Amino acid sequence: MNSMKTNTSSISNAARLSIAPMMDWTDRHCRYLHRQLSGRALLYTEMVTAPALVRGGALHLLDHAPEEHPVALQLGGSDPKELAQAARLGFEAGYDEINLNVGCPSDRVQSGTFGAVLMKNPGLVAECCAAMIAAQPVEVTVKCRIGVDDQEPRDVLPEFLARVASAGVGRFSIHARKAWLQGLSPKENRDIPPLDYELVQQMRGLFPALHLSVNGGVTTLDQVEAFLEAGLDGVMVGRAAYHQPVDVLAAADRRIFGGTGPDATAEGAVRAMLPYIEAHVTAGGRLNQITRHMLGLFAGRPGARAWRRMLSEGAHRPAAGPALLEHALAEIELASHAGAT
Ligand SMILES: Cc1cc2nc3c(=O)[nH]c(=O)nc-3n(C[C@H](O)[C@H](O)[C@H](O)COP(=O)(O)O)c2cc1C
Numbered sequence: 001m002n003s004m005k006t007n008t009s010s011i012s013n014a015a016r017l018s019i020a021p022m023m024d025w026t027d028r029h030c031r032y033l034h035r036q037l038s039g040r041a042l043l044y045t046e047m048v049t050a051p052a053l054v055r056g057g058a059l060h061l062l063d064h065a066p067e068e069h070p071v072a073l074q075l076g077g078s079d080p081k082e083l084a085q086a087a088r089l090g091f092e093a094g095y096d097e098i099n100l101n102v103g104c105p106s107d108r109v110q111s112g113t114f115g116a117v118l119m120k121n122p123g124l125v126a127e128c129c130a131a132m133i134a135a136q137p138v139e140v141t142v143k144c145r146i147g148v149d150d151q152e153p154r155d156v157l158p159e160f161l162a163r164v165a166s167a168g169v170g171r172f173s174i175h176a177r178k179a180w181l182q183g184l185s186p187k188e189n190r191d192i193p194p195l196d197y198e199l200v201q202q203m204r205g206l207f208p209a210l211h212l213s214v215n216g217g218v219t220t221l222d223q224v225e226a227f228l229e230a231g232l233d234g235v236m237v238g239r240a241a242y243h244q245p246v247d248v249l250a251a252a253d254r255r256i257f258g259g260t261g262p263d264a265t266a267e268g269a270v271r272a273m274l275p276y277i278e279a280h281v282t283a284g285g286r287l288n289q290i291t292r293h294m295l296g297l298f299a300g301r302p303g304a305r306a307w308r309r310m311l312s313e314g315a316h317r318p319a320a321g322p323a324l325l326e327h328a329l330a331e332i333e334l335a336s337h338a339g340a341t
Contacts, residue, residue: 008138011070015173016257018236020215026043028065030293033293038252042070045072063093074143076115102119103116116179139170140169148178157199172212200212221252242293245269246264246265270325273290277321
C-alpha cells in the first residue's frame with residue numbers, strides 16, 4: 001500500500017496506532033500481512049540484537065519489503081558503540097525509526113544486560129540513545145516498562161523519561177506494567193503485573209513535549225480511540241493484533257487516521273497476499289512461514305475453524321502454495337452462506 005520511506009512527522013502520526021514488536025511473531029511476513037489491513041499503522045520488527053548484527057553480521061535479519069513502510073526496527077543491546085553501529089545498519093537498510101528495547105524480561109535478554117533490566121540504568125539508556133542518534137539520521141525511540149522488580153513506578157518512570165529525553169529521544173512506547181526479572185516467565189510478565197494506565201496518563205501531563213504511546217492489554221479500536229481522546233499520542237497493540245488482526249487493523253485507516261477509503265477485509269487481505277506468497281514459494285520458501293500468521297484472519301466469523309484447520313494441516317506439505325489459500329477462501333464463502341462457525 002505504502003512503498004515510500006516515511007519522514008519524521010508522518011511517522012509520529014503513524015504511531016497513533018502501532019503494532020508491537022513480538023519475537024517470532026512480527027517477522028516480515030506478518031508485517032506484510034498487517035500492511036494489507038492498514039496502510040497507515042506503524043509496524044515494528046521483532047527485536048534484533050545489536051550483537052547479532054554487528055558481531056554476527058546477520059544482516060539478513062534486516063530484510064523487509066518496501067510495502068512495509070512505515071516500519072520501525074527494534075534493537076536490543078546495551079553497548080552504546082555497538083547499538084550505534086546497529087542503528088546505522090538499520091538506517092542503511094531503510095527503516096523509518098530505530099527503537100531500543102527496554103521492556104523485554106526474558107532470561108536470554110537479561111543475560112546480555114538488555115531489555116527491561118535497563119530500567120535500572122537510565123544513564124546507560126541515555127548514553128545508548130545518544131550514540132544511536134549521533135550515528136544516523138532516523139528517529140530513535142524507546143519502548144519501556146513503568147519499572148522493574150521493587151522499583152516504585154511513580155518515582156522511576158518520570159526519572160527515566162526525563163533522563164532519556166535529555167539524550168534526544170522524543171517518542172516512547174510505555175508498556176504500562178512492571179516486569180519482574182526473577183520469578184516470572186516472559187509470558188507471565190505480560191499478564192500478571194497489574195496495568196497502570198493512569199500513570200502513563202500522568203506522564204502525558206508531566207512531559208507535554210514528548211510523544212507517548214501506551215501499550216499493554218489493548219484489544220479493540222474502541223480502546224485505542226478512547227486513549228487518543230484522553231490525550232495519549234499513540235497506542236501500541238501487541239497480542240490482539242496478532243490473534244485478531246482484522247478487529248484491530250481493518251478499520252484503522254478510517255477510524256484512527258481519518259482515511260476516507262473503504263475498510264480492509266480479511267478476504268481482500270488474503271487475495272493481496274497471493275502474489276507475495278507465490279513469489280515466496282517460487283523462491284524456495286515454505287508456505288507455512290507465511291500462513292502461520294494468517295490463522296486469526298477470520299477469528300469470530302463463520303468458517304474460522306475450517307480456515308485454521310486447512311491452513312495448519314495443508315501449509316507445510318511440500319507442494320503447498322497459493323492454491324491452498326484460494327481453496328480455504330472458498331470454504332469461508334460457503335460457511336458464510338451456511339452461517340456455520
Ligand atoms: C510472542 C511475544 C513476543 C514479544 N517480543 C517482544 C520483543 O521482541 N520486544 C519487545 O519490546 N516486546 C516484545 N513483546 C511484548 C510486546 O511488545 C508487548 O509489549 C506486550 O505483548 C504487551 O502488549 P499487548 O498486551 O498488546 O500484547 C512480545 C510479546 C509477545 C506476546
